[in-house]
Amino acid sequence: xxxxxxxxKSAAVLKHAILDQYATPFASKTxxxxxxxxxxxxxxxxxxxxxxxxxxxxxxxxxxxxxxxAHFPRRIECHFVESDPETVDRLKAVATAEGxxxxxxxxxxxxxxxxxxxxxxxxxxxxxxxxDPCGLVIPLDEVASIFxxxxxxxxxxxEVLINLTAHVRRFAGMLYSATxxxxxxxxxxxxxxxxxxxxxxxxxxxxxxxxxxxxMAAEQAVVEGYARELCKCAGVAGSWIIDVRPxxxxxxxxxLVFATRHMDGMVTFGxxxxxxxxxxxxxxxxxxxxxxxxxxxxxxxxEWKKQENVxxxxxxxxxxxxxxxxxxxxxxxxxxxxxxVLGGLGGVARTLHFRxxxxxxxxxxxTTTDPKGAEDLWNLSIRPA
Ligand SMILES: C[S@@+](CC[C@H](N)C(=O)[O-])C[C@H]1O[C@@H](n2cnc3c(N)ncnc32)[C@H](O)[C@@H]1O
Numbered sequence: 001x002x003x004x005x006x007x008x009k010s011a012a013v014l015k016h017a018i019l020d021q022y023a024t025p026f027a028s029k030t031x032x033x034x035x036x037x038x039x040x041x042x043x044x045x046x047x048x049x050x051x052x053x054x055x056x057x058x059x060x061x062x063x064x065x066x067x068x069x070a071h072f073p074r075r076i077e078c079h080f081v082e083s084d085p086e087t088v089d090r091l092k093a094v095a096t097a098e099g100x101x102x103x104x105x106x107x108x109x110x111x112x113x114x115x116x117x118x119x120x121x122x123x124x125x126x127x128x129x130x131x132d133p134c135g136l137v138i139p140l141d142e143v144a145s146i147f148x149x150x151x152x153x154x155x156x157x158x159e160v161l162i163n164l165t166a167h168v169r170r171f172a173g174m175l176y177s178a179t180x181x182x183x184x185x186x187x188x189x190x191x192x193x194x195x196x197x198x199x200x201x202x203x204x205x206x207x208x209x210x211x212x213x214x215x216m217a218a219e220q221a222v223v224e225g226y227a228r229e230l231c232k233c234a235g236v237a238g239s240w241i242i243d244v245r246p247x248x249x250x251x252x253x254x255x256l257v258f259a260t261r262h263m264d265g266m267v268t269f270g271x272x273x274x275x276x277x278x279x280x281x282x283x284x285x286x287x288x289x290x291x292x293x294x295x296x297x298x299x300x301x302x303e304w305k306k307q308e309n310v311x312x313x314x315x316x317x318x319x320x321x322x323x324x325x326x327x328x329x330x331x332x333x334x335x336x337x338x339x340x341v342l343g344g345l346g347g348v349a350r351t352l353h354f355r356x357x358x359x360x361x362x363x364x365x366x367t368t369t370d371p372k373g374a375e376d377l378w379n380l381s382i383r384p385a
Contacts, residue, residue: 011253012057013283014244015163018256018276019058019130022161023065025268030126030157031074038075040122041065042129044111044138046080048087049094058130059091066102078104079118081111112138119149126157137162140193140229147234147261159260159269164226166254168219172201176208193229197222216251223255230259238266240347242273247284263336267378274350281308312353318343319357323382324366332383351377358382 023041031039041062049059056064059080066076078099082088088108095104107114111131115138119127129146131137147158171188174180175198189195204210204218220243227239239259243252258269282304289300322341326333335354339346345353358371358380369382 010246010284010287011244014242014276014280015132015254015256016056016058016061017279017283018242018273019161020061021272021275021279022269023062023128024069025272026126026128026157026159026265027065027069027074027076028072029264029268031069031072031076034126034156035124036075037073038077038125040077040079040125040127042079042081042115042118042122042127044081044115044129044131045133046082046087046091046106047132048082048090049080049098050090058132060094060098063095063099063102063104066099066104070101075103077122078102079107079114079121080104081107081109081114081118083108083110112142115142115145119146123150124156127159128157129160131160132163133165135165135167136187136191137164139190140226140233141190143230144193144234147236147259155261157260157262157265159258159265162257162259164223164255164257166219166252168197168201168222169215172198172205172218172222173208175202192222192226193233196229197225200225212251219252223257227257227259230257234259235261237261237263240266240269240273242277242347267336267376270347270378271350273347277348278308312356315345315349315353316356316360318345319349319353320360320364323357323361324364327361327366327382327384330384332381334379334381336378354378 027039031037043058043062046059047057049057049063051057062076062078066078069076080091080095082091085108088106092106095102095106127146127149131143137143143160143162146160149158168188171184174185185195185198188197200221201218204221205214210218223241223243227241230236231239236259239257242256242258244254244256245252258273260266260269285300285304285307289303319342322343326338326341335341342349354377355371355374358367358369358377361367361382362370366385367382368385369380371377371380374380
């Protein structure tokens with residue numbers, strides 16, 4: 001076992017903030033009409049449940065969600081799979097202490113072994129699967145099997161959140177070797193559902209000494225390719241990619257790929273991702289304040305709020321410009337059909353920013369659409385003036 005499970009690394013704060021934001025609306029919405037209000041969460045690389053400093057990991061968090069939502073009523077069932085025996089013991093202790101009234105199972109094994117039976121047991125029930133390995137994730141055909149699981153009435157909600165670690169670089173490094181470890185490259189082929197990623201990488205970084213920017217572009221292209229492959233082979237309706245950087249100017253430490261069978265999932269997850277990112281920026285501001293002159297909590301928080309307001313204004317401007325350009329084509333449109341007008345801010349900005357942007361375009365006389373009171377702005381028809 002490594003240091004990872006002792007304290008929560010800052011990068012982990014984001015994935016947990018997003019999971020925390022999303023698990024509740026997912027269970028609330030999908031469990032409303034499901035049989036017995038059941039909702040299933042599979043945590044495929046579960047970890048110890050809590051870090052050694054007591055902070056919540058995904059295990060403790062999902063158990064808490066199950067307890068919190070029991071009275072809604074939502075019957076959240078948690079299935080944890082963890083292959084490291086020592087870590088399983090810790091997870092079991094957490095679950096015994098915190099999951100007394102929760103339906104949960106813990107498997108001391110490999111996720112690939114248990115996934116088929118877990119999918120079978122969730123037949124017909126909404127399912128959210130979280131795949132958060134330290135290294136490479138299960139092969140793409142296994143991820144696709146989640147979407148091809150036994151159906152049931154009404155094609156129940158099926159979603160995955162995958163932590164694609166930036167190990168892509170390590171594997172891509174072998175592409176320049178005269179004697180590559182073919183077995184490792186093939187493992188990566190399996191994860192990506194083919195060897196297409198090799199060419200995608202080499203297109204952006206033809207030589208070993210490519211610049212840092214080129215490597216980042218290559219990594220991004222492989223992750224985007226992965227999301228496309230997943231959508232193609234799993235019949236997924238849509239996906240989001242969230243890149244997790246310690247700071248805007250640093251390279252991503254991992255990418256979160258979310259995929260869903262239903263467009264509603266895209267909209268709700270986008271909102272949760274935006275809130276999770278905000279929570280993460282707040283956390284980073286707090287951490288950096290500990291190393292600087294800001295003495296009191298109020299001081300760093302005021303400064304962080306100022307920075308948030310600057311970001312908010314920039315995003316509204318970017319989105320308003322995108323909408324204005326699209327409207328210039330003379331046709332009404334919906335954001336869900338033209339996410340490119342968001343200028344890459346899908347999953348980063350959220351409803352409140354979209355509303356302000358449409359309002360700005362309305363005030364500029366470029367649209368007749370007033371977003372006031374509209375709940376689903378992704379599906380609002382934005383009409384040219
Ligand atoms: C990044 S940690 C999980 C953190 C946890 N999901 C969280 O968010 O708090 C990854 C865990 O996956 C476990 N693991 C690695 N390979 C596995 C496999 N094939 N099947 C199940 N668990 C595995 C590791 O032992 C490790 O505890």
